[in-house]
Amino acid sequence: MGRDCDIDQNIKFLSLVNTPDQQALLDQVARNFASSKGFTVATLNLDHIVKLGQDDAFKTAYERHDLVVADGNPIVWLRGVMGQSVDLVPGSSLIAPIAEVAAKANVPIALVGATSQTLATAAERLEAQIPGLEVRIKIAPRFGFDPTGDEAYKIAQDLCDSEVGLCFLALGAPKQEVFAPFAADFAPKCGFVSIGAGLDFIAGTQRRAPMWVRKLALEWLWRMMTNPARLAKRYAACFRILPGLYRSAKQAKVQ
Template sequence: MKKVDILGVEFDFTTQQEILNILQDKIERNKKAFVVTANPEIVMYANKDPQYMHTLQFANHIIADGVGVILGSKIVRQPLPERIAGFDLMIELLSIANQKGLRVFFLGASEQTLEKMIPKIKRDYPKLVIAGYHHGFFKGHEHKVKQMVKEAKADLVFVALGYPKQEEWIQKNIDSFEKGIFMGIGGSFDILAGTVKRAPGFWRNLNLEWLYRLIQQPTRWKRMLALPTFVKKMFQYRRKSSDNM
């Protein structure tokens, strides 16, 4: 698959439907895949942390979860086809799991969030198999959690530990499992549980989901500072690339 280099992070040149087809094929063939849903914040963090950049290089697929990444791809004149929100991709995979009776493991968030989310998953996706779940606060019990996931033999493993922990956990442990699509999905369990409200379609269609989240969670403002710095670095990156041609 064609890749687009965004400050050293290799993004898949793909649409949501195309990546869904690829992942579904891997599930059917009992293959493994490490999926990263990356926004400008993650790209900037990887540029500051060589170990995290190294972790991202192990991913099979890095998708553009953030309008800023799409903007960045346009700046370097390699426009990605579309933004693929990690939450939307997860919902589509849950629908496929429901249709095909796939096994799903949920790792991350708090116990309270899982207590609200799991009954909703059972209600909304009655035909998928919940192969297991565990909250994200398991320091000192890493081996136990890894064994739980291993014994679950899940087709889909959603890891909601927030970056960089979720990607680091996947990269560290994926070789221990026989199969499965492993995907970091940040705070998506909170949305599924109903404890955090997602931006309405109107905001998403205008590519303003980030602003809606900032209004809902004003404490995120420091994280939003990564975007202007990201755009500046993208222009610098383009100039440097042009000079080297």
Template structure:
């Protein structure tokens, strides 16, 4: 599933299908705790520039390509990802499975109203919910409250719906010996799943324009972020391409 050949932008990407991943997760929820992360353009920049976030990525069990913009860049760099696996789509699959199998989920983040709607939509899920205050990741006592809640509520899945980088950093602070189950940073996926926030139309998703749709909904919060992301990705891609070209040229040189 993973090798040095799958590395780009400092990230070792999962290159399998979503069906293969879901089959693995069915086994992993019974094992010592681990977690998944979902690289998009914002994450690529953070991995490069933020030590705590980079450490959280290094500790993750898998790193899934979450971006239809990134996927063709990866393929051109020789990292052949079978399909984009967005956190939102994966969350819907996990919720459906959890409802069918009566699984238990710990949800960190989201509102009580969203949780109520979620349980009406998926009545067989056993849900334990804790919503930390804004900016909690900067306050060790608030982080510890989250970790204590996660430790004290055994579950099959742990959803971190507290945004980036909070979700990934929090996920990395749960130790594998403390519990079993799988964690995943899901961002706004619960809001999408419950209809609190509408996702882009399917045609915009397939045309790699979901970022534009979200910007029109939240221009102040997302406009600058996406601009910075595009300013980052172009030179980062060129550096990656040149690096891989040099490595290929060096490996092709005959030994003397």
């Protein structure tokens, strides 16, 4: 009975990816901008699946997201095992393409997370890179930010009052994924996109893996080598759940 429950849960987690590729995501975002309809975007990876199995609040928030893409080669591979092909869509690679859609639609954007200096530099570089883009508001929450607390409520209200139509969240998991649907209730015309360290990459405060490393599907190893104290335990947990996810994915295809 327990094994069946685990299989069902794993299949449910893998099935959270409901947007097959970047173009499908951008097309939907453009439609939402045109109708002034808010949305939430999450990028599923193995670390998220570990957290989904441990944190009910994270699970509940994740299930409220409108658009979920596959951020991680293992997710792409496992969905292939299920017979459901999806493309790799890293969250950090979504910033410029979605910002370009916003600029074309004359939708002002917000940046929330990271540090004030990172936000300032990222905003300057994005506006220089993308003609017509307006970064209207930049908010660096205080240390220990509660994604459903008083500060979160104030930020959500600020976003609504500023009439931004897009907000990139660089709060890290699980905070950004919990904050997104929370804030969407108060700013229903705003789209929320969780992008992790994406703004740090743009600002140059963190360095992303070179393209050749990404093409070899070794970005996780690059990241772990740059910060083993923080990431070694995380990736170990990810590797531990892979066999069970693979068995579940094979079972899903049989069904």
